[in-house]
């Protein structure tokens with residue numbers, strides 16, 4: 001459930017009409033609902049509370065805005081980070097270093113050192129090479145890094161191939177059949193405290209079955225590690241639970257997910273860690289846009305040209321993703337149209353032949369479920385600048401990320417004197 005609803009014919013975020021935000025901030029603009037973010041964090045936390053020991057680390061990549069992170073911090077969540085930049089954001093949002101988990105296949109030495117010096121809670125190692133490097137960096141400094149070994153269970157998450165991470169051919173983790181040997185070699189190194197295993201098979205999963213298959217493999221690995229005399233106190237089960245993007249779609253609930261985890265992890269006797277992203281923030285945001293004009297080729301469906309584009313919301317262009325499109329003040333009439341942005345490539349298409357609210361030049365509309373992997377994946381392609389972000393709280397709202405104008409971006413560029 002989210003807090004974007006029509007009142008008196010106008011779409012509101014909580015108690016704030018989206019028209020007021022467009023008037024004050026302009027479009028396109030991402031709008032987040034604080035109450036929805038907090039509610040989703042709480043619903044997930046409550047669902048997972050049936051498990052004995054739980055640590056929830058919000059996957060910052062889904063929405064790294066500092067105000068969003070502060071909402072997560074106030075709900076008691078830690079952070080899953082994949083870069084020094086994300087680590088800095090988690091700390092800036094007030095998340096304790098000990099609640100930070102550092103994932104990612106390409107951790108660089110400076111990022112590992114930053115994590116060590118800040119005292120982050122856990123490094124999820126993605127290769128033996130990375131573990132050896134971290135061990136040396138830690139030992140040099142007289143420090144010990146808590147680590148989990150990320151395994152690749154070779155399970156098909158049945159999601160879009162670009163966001164599938166647990167198949168043998170994907171770059172993530174170590175092959176699960178080699179994990180026991182790698183774990184033992186890393187556990188013998190000074191500077192590392194090997195304490196667990198981690199797995200994340202993909203994002204936007206619509207079925208619990210692939211999770212359960214992967215977790216069963218992790219359970220078998222934990223038993224094998226213990227039989228070999230290794231210590232395992234933590235298991236990080238990653239993120240990946242999907243959300244509905246189309247009206248009417250039904251996804252497993254957090255309660256269903258938690259019940260599956262309880263079943264799959266029975267007897268593990270570990271702290272279970274989770275890295276949810278989309279399920280918390282996806283439906284907590286919309287991208288508010290304005291129709292520039294409707295272009296009507298004589299014998300084809302019209303093109304609704306909006307002021308948002310693939311640089312602001314990349315998911316449709318990148319993954320063919322669906323985002324519901326709704327008028328802010330619908331007339332009740334419908335039309336069938338293609339929805340496109342102003343960017344000069346055909347990939348800048350949000351929808352083809354879609355039945356939508358009838359709209360005309362100047363009308364406001366939203367792309368729904370844009371709170372995850374929206375603003376954070378923006379670019380400045382076609383010199384369009386970076387979109388602004390707003391957070392609503394009841395009947396008040398604040399700009400939580402300024403619009404970055406094209407001039408500000410070009411101001412960072414230089415023409416060398418030898419071109420004068």
Ligand code: LLP
Pocket residue numbers: 059061062080103104163165200202203204238239240241275276277278279315319372373
């Ligand atoms: N943990 C790890 C190690 C991850 O790689 C990810 C997402 C997550 C947690 C969070 O997954 P979530 O709960 O949000 O599904 N840009 C794509 C999604 C990429 C996901 C990358 N990893 C999209 O727009 O669909």
